[in-house]
Amino acid sequence: MKIFLISLSLIFFPLSLISHGSVGSSAHKPDAPRHMDFPNPKGYVTVISDLHTHTAFSDGHVWPPIRIEEAIRDGLDLISLTEHLEYQPHMQDIPHKDRNRPFKEATQATGKHDLLVINGAEITREMNKDYNSPGHINAVFIKDANKLYKFDENKIEEASNLVKWGQDQEGKVMEFYAVTNLWPAENAIREADKQGAFLFWNHPSWTAQRSDGIAILDPIHEKLINEKLLHGIEVINGGFYSEEAFQIALDNKLTVMGTSDVHNLIDWDYEPHSGGHRPVTLILSKARNEDSIKSALFSRRTVVWYKDLLIGEERNVDMLVKACLEISSASYMYSSSVLRVRIKNNSDTKFTLKNNSGFTIANDDDYIEVPPQDTVTIEVNTLERLSKIDLDLQVLNAITAPKENLSLTLSKRIE
Ligand SMILES: [Zn+2]
Numbered sequence: 398m399k400i401f402l403i404s405l406s407l408i409f410f411p412l413s414l415i416s417h418g419s420v421g422s423s424a425h426k427p428d429a430p431r432h433m434d435f436p437n438p439k440g441y442v443t444v445i446s447d448l449h450t451h452t453a454f455s456d457g458h459v460w461p462p463i464r465i466e467e468a469i470r471d472g473l474d475l476i477s478l479t480e481h482l483e484y485q486p487h488m489q490d491i492p493h494k495d496r497n498r499p500f501k502e503a504t505q506a507t508g509k510h511d512l513l514v515i516n517g518a519e520i521t522r523e524m525n526k527d528y529n530s531p532g533h534i535n536a537v538f539i540k541d542a543n544k545l546y547k548f549d550e551n552k553i554e555e556a557s558n559l560v561k562w563g564q565d566q567e568g569k570v571m572e573f574y575a576v577t578n579l580w581p582a583e584n585a586i587r588e589a590d591k592q593g594a595f596l597f598w599n600h601p602s603w604t605a606q607r608s609d610g611i612a613i614l615d616p617i618h619e620k621l622i623n624e625k626l627l628h629g630i631e632v633i634n635g636g637f638y639s640e641e642a643f644q645i646a647l648d649n650k651l652t653v654m655g656t657s658d659v660h661n662l663i664d665w666d667y668e669p670h671s672g673g674h675r676p677v678t679l680i681l682s683k684a685r686n687e688d689s690i691k692s693a694l695f696s697r698r699t700v701v702w703y704k705d706l707l708i709g710e711e712r713n714v715d716m717l718v719k720a721c722l723e724i725s726s727a728s729y730m731y732s733s734s735v736l737r738v739r740i741k742n743n744s745d746t747k748f749t750l751k752n753n754s755g756f757t758i759a760n761d762d763d764y765i766e767v768p769p770q771d772t773v774t775i776e777v778n779t780l781e782r783l784s785k786i787d788l789d790l791q792v793l794n795a796i797t798a799p800k801e802n803l804s805l806t807l808s809k810r811i812e
């Protein structure tokens with residue numbers, strides 16, 4: 398069936414545009430183990446999370462236990478299955494009255510594993526300022542997904558004035574989407590907030606909703622932020638990185654988020670067997686339990702790991718990178734003033750460092766690569782024999798604002 402749009406006030410896009418989140422490979426090391434590993438900064442636990450995923454309960458193509466199995470293989474600590482509440486392309490085959498089912502299925506599937514699963518949903522609207530329509534908003538830590546959408550049969554006629562549908566399967570999907578879209582997004586968001594949800598704006602630069610690919614706040618977003626109904630924003634979604642979204646996060650004190658938004662298989666989208674990984678949000682939590690993690694999200698203690706990049710507020714990136722990198726040893730060669738410095742990387746991301754100290758390096762240029770879970774040795778010309786080295790570095794893969802990198806000093810007493 399074709400969808401006929403008969404109104405100029407076009408609020409509905411073709412349904413085929415709603416599916417997204419697939420990416421090309423981001424492989425970085427052919428034989429790297431799949432399990433993700435990051436150290437804990439002092440006083441915190443690094444919780445590895447993916448809070449935006451889909452299953453066959455909306456427009457994903459797998460059943461919840463597959464998402465759980467993938468998460469366990471990837472070494473995630475926390476996951477949420479966030480189904481579109483309104484876009485239900487499998488509704489004729491998988492009619493489910495209880496929208497908490499994917500959460501229950503996922504929770505059962507974790508078995509004895511210590512993977513944390515939280516209930517979540519994607520409130521799915523067009524992005525249209527004339528209709529106060531904010532796009533897609535994820536609500537996680539919700540208590541009841543059934544209260545976050547409304548299908549009002551009395552609204553079918555009103556919806557049919559905006560969009561026509563047939564009686565076949567696709568028509569029913571469209572009817573459901575159109576009618577549920579008439580319930581204001583703000584009502585769903587307020588209900589989620591009432592349930593104590595953490596709410597974040599998904600893929601704000603998605604080209605199906607922003608044709609120039611630039612994230613920008615509409616009045617509805619400003620209103621939600623002012624009323625503290627919007628707490629985070631995706632800077633990374635699947636294969637998309639939005640610098641504008643990052644700037645919006647910094648300017649409006651929103652939590653920096655990165656998610657896979659996976660619909661297919663993680664293995665197909667990210668090729669973890671070849672060293673790739675899904676984008677994740679590293680949450681710096683006081684403890685590894687739901688209350689602490691939720692509080693860390695509201696306190697904006699996150700760093701996104703995307704390809705080899707670590708993206709977040711400076712205070713968080715600084716804390717995490719300091720846990721990842723250290724000088725494991727520093728000693729002079731013979732009686733010379735050439736200092737042999739070993740830099741150790743305790744994490745699964747590759748670091749690219751730039752020497753910003755006044756010293757020259759005897760065995761490399763100013764750009765130093767430290768592979769994941771590995772150590773490199775540089776030889777530093779200190780000119781005189783020091784008792785302590787302070788190595789000023791720029792961390793090129795650690796992004797603290799658009800176009801800005803983390804500056805870091807690694808120090809070590811010389812043996
Ligand atoms: Zn979405």
Ligand SMILES: [Zn+2]
Nearest residue numbers: 449451519658
């Ligand atoms: Zn999604």
